[in-house]
Amino acid sequence: MNWQTLFSQRMSAIEDTDxxxxxxxxxxxxxxxxxxxxxxxAIFLMDEIRDVAAEVLADEGRQALGYGATAGLTSFRxxxxxxxxxxxxxxxxxxxxVTTGGIAAIDLVAKVLIDPGDVIIVGEPSYVAALHxxxxxxxxxxxxxxxxxxxxxxxxxNVLSDLKRQGIRPKLIYTVPSFQNPASVTIPxxxxxxxxxxxxxxxxxxxxxxxxxAIRFEGDAPPMMAALDPQNVILVNTLSKVLNPGMRLGxxxxxxLITDALILAKQGQDQCSSTIGxxxxxxxxxxxxxxxxxxxxxxxxxxxxxxTLAALDNAMPKQVSWVKPEGGFYTxxxxxxxxxxxxELDRIVEEERVAYVPGSAFHHARKARNHLRLSYSFAxxxxxxxxxxxxxxxxxxxxxxxxx
Amino acid sequence: MNWQTLFSQRMSAIEDTDxxxxxxxxxxxxxxxxxxxxxxxAIFLMDEIRDVAAEVLADEGRQALGYGATAGLTSFRxxxxxxxxxxxxxxxxxxxxVTTGGIAAIDLVAKVLIDPGDVIIVGEPSYVAALHxxxxxxxxxxxxxxxxxxxxxxxxxNVLSDLKRQGIRPKLIYTVPSFQNPASVTIPxxxxxxxxxxxxxxxxxxxxxxxxxAIRFEGDAPPMMAALDPQNVILVNTLSKVLNPGMRLGxxxxxxLITDALILAKQGQDQCSSTIGxxxxxxxxxxxxxxxxxxxxxxxxxxxxxxTLAALDNAMPKQVSWVKPEGGFYTxxxxxxxxxxxxELDRIVEEERVAYVPGSAFHHARKARNHLRLSYSFAxxxxxxxxxxxxxxxxxxxxxxxxx
Numbered sequence: 001m002n003w004q005t006l007f008s009q010r011m012s013a014i015e016d017t018d019x020x021x022x023x024x025x026x027x028x029x030x031x032x033x034x035x036x037x038x039x040x041x042a043i044f045l046m047d048e049i050r051d052v053a054a055e056v057l058a059d060e061g062r063q064a065l066g067y068g069a070t071a072g073l074t075s076f077r078x079x080x081x082x083x084x085x086x087x088x089x090x091x092x093x094x095x096x097x098v099t100t101g102g103i104a105a106i107d108l109v110a111k112v113l114i115d116p117g118d119v120i121i122v123g124e125p126s127y128v129a130a131l132h133x134x135x136x137x138x139x140x141x142x143x144x145x146x147x148x149x150x151x152x153x154x155x156x157x158n159v160l161s162d163l164k165r166q167g168i169r170p171k172l173i174y175t176v177p178s179f180q181n182p183a184s185v186t187i188p189x190x191x192x193x194x195x196x197x198x199x200x201x202x203x204x205x206x207x208x209x210x211x212x213x214a215i216r217f218e219g220d221a222p223p224m225m226a227a228l229d230p231q232n233v234i235l236v237n238t239l240s241k242v243l244n245p246g247m248r249l250g251x252x253x254x255x256x257l258i259t260d261a262l263i264l265a266k267q268g269q270d271q272c273s274s275t276i277g278x279x280x281x282x283x284x285x286x287x288x289x290x291x292x293x294x295x296x297x298x299x300x301x302x303x304x305x306x307x308t309l310a311a312l313d314n315a316m317p318k319q320v321s322w323v324k325p326e327g328g329f330y331t332x333x334x335x336x337x338x339x340x341x342x343x344e345l346d347r348i349v350e351e352e353r354v355a356y357v358p359g360s361a362f363h364h365a366r367k368a369r370n371h372l373r374l375s376y377s378f379a380x381x382x383x384x385x386x387x388x389x390x391x392x393x394x395x396x397x398x399x400x401x402x403x404x
Numbered sequence: 405m406n407w408q409t410l411f412s413q414r415m416s417a418i419e420d421t422d423x424x425x426x427x428x429x430x431x432x433x434x435x436x437x438x439x440x441x442x443x444x445x446a447i448f449l450m451d452e453i454r455d456v457a458a459e460v461l462a463d464e465g466r467q468a469l470g471y472g473a474t475a476g477l478t479s480f481r482x483x484x485x486x487x488x489x490x491x492x493x494x495x496x497x498x499x500x501x502v503t504t505g506g507i508a509a510i511d512l513v514a515k516v517l518i519d520p521g522d523v524i525i526v527g528e529p530s531y532v533a534a535l536h537x538x539x540x541x542x543x544x545x546x547x548x549x550x551x552x553x554x555x556x557x558x559x560x561x562n563v564l565s566d567l568k569r570q571g572i573r574p575k576l577i578y579t580v581p582s583f584q585n586p587a588s589v590t591i592p593x594x595x596x597x598x599x600x601x602x603x604x605x606x607x608x609x610x611x612x613x614x615x616x617x618a619i620r621f622e623g624d625a626p627p628m629m630a631a632l633d634p635q636n637v638i639l640v641n642t643l644s645k646v647l648n649p650g651m652r653l654g655x656x657x658x659x660x661l662i663t664d665a666l667i668l669a670k671q672g673q674d675q676c677s678s679t680i681g682x683x684x685x686x687x688x689x690x691x692x693x694x695x696x697x698x699x700x701x702x703x704x705x706x707x708x709x710x711x712t713l714a715a716l717d718n719a720m721p722k723q724v725s726w727v728k729p730e731g732g733f734y735t736x737x738x739x740x741x742x743x744x745x746x747x748e749l750d751r752i753v754e755e756e757r758v759a760y761v762p763g764s765a766f767h768h769a770r771k772a773r774n775h776l777r778l779s780y781s782f783a784x785x786x787x788x789x790x791x792x793x794x795x796x797x798x799x800x801x802x803x804x805x806x807x808x
Contacts, residue, residue, distance in 0.1 A: 016668055036471075050465070245679070265415070267507075
């Protein structure tokens, strides 16, 4: 069988990258990884989860092991509608679709909206897995650079009006407005208002990814874009950061016209999300355990953020700068122009036994080559310190060599 | 926002059908449903599942609640490789991808292979959800009618050579060779050998869906097509029938060139399948609990099959015939030409308060209008009897009215 000639065209858009190959190789125990955005396993409320699992299996185990409705269990959708309402977007049950995590939510939105060649406006940089989803629908990207306040409304409007002049109506503006992955910046309220206004004016929906919103260490949260304009913003969210990723639960909140389409599309994606996961998450939510665990998560990641920033301050050469995150899992480093973090990855893994994700992975056109993302969510405090020290040593030597 | 103009072209291929709307309305407690292919909740080994859940959460709960590798946990892939090997296809770990149920497996295969307009050869009738997946990739269908021995190799070869003459290489031959959903027929070994030979000869891979294979009531199982030709057959399978659907676990076994592509595609589908589900299913499998529950399932569904056949014998008018299933969840009824089971569904739900799935739902071109599928898997024995009696009464009256 000549399989190569059978592959779909979309597969040429999502080829395995060298970066992914190196990061897979770096998953050895002797290598410190500050690459993956994994939750700290220490935050899981194990006693409570054990109790809930036992109760669910005793009380309603046979239903929990069966199929559920494609849109999600009604009781769980009711819970998520209220949860989303409490986040600031008044939401009814028909406006909620349960998904198998956040990526599956983005996949469904793309399935419903994107034809090959359609334009999606993305930040530079953007969440790597969302770019992967959009590539698999053969979207074309138009980038808007981020600054220290995230997506710039003026730059966005320039792009929108440019495209309009070319007769192009983009299908989506994709954004992670709070603690953006990877740049860790948060869009302030005033910018959010202008961004949703531009979306409405140009008839382009905004896909708001609120994955990290709840993990805020300090300061006040600006409103969700979906709260500012519920009719034009599609909200995707996940329980992976506030509860756990192992149950694979996310959701979309959007106007019913959209959720109806998403439910149809989900019949061809996975038919239904984990029933037992939904029943357990519901019970945990009802008992306030999602809020309780979120509080533990915030405390944990705040401490790790502080450890990371102290280590960076302590060890990094002057020419390197980084974002001080107010929440989320990441910091984003800027190295002097000319340093290519993608090229260096191979060598730093080999020589210093430490891994990061290079900036190019997050750029729709593989740029941002003098940036890198550090994740402090998973590693223990002393490992973070050691990892940052190794990265600092590597780039200090690298810069000294350049200077010599 | 004018959302309608934003929808992708694929959405016009998967519009909500009247049949689906009626079946959703029929999900009221006062209506007997012989429509859905749901497992009997009585088969779940609740005590054992409770023990396994408690142990997993105690022993390795923090890992089980985290992210897993996209391809699946290595330990679980090892288990599935052995499981698949025992089914007759010698399988290595890299040849296995864990999926979020069977539909997600079919979705991944379609993502990797199907461009809009590509031809997929399907049985007439075929599994409705697989047709839905393929439609969402804008495939074109070419049908091969089934007979009492399933897919006819001669008819298949005629289709393949016709297409070849037109310069068309189909991307897949989709088949459920054992206890086909919905027609409940099984392809004998000799036909399987000829079908895989035709696939190899014409360079067309076969997508073998083995969902019901393990639920055999009597007789010997013919070999899987994937056992006869592991290099050209992509095997999709699910734990939904032998363990439970609530954990959402399925898998693909295929040559590594294909699974590599599926893993890449899965990064944009749901990133990973339920970690806790995989850990629990692995432990259940290691303790022989999948085999134990399969035995319970076979016993249960065999009894229900017998109840169904007795009720049909007892109540159905002479002009109606049906398949005597040797396994699986369904029987397939043939009514006299001129009876349109799609048209009658609305009325039978209203008048007799019983629901089936009309044949047209399973036909790529919405034909098979004088057929219907009855599922005996979920309803209790007396409910099956009552449901069959109501359907028989309805069509007896309908036929008498025609005769009058």
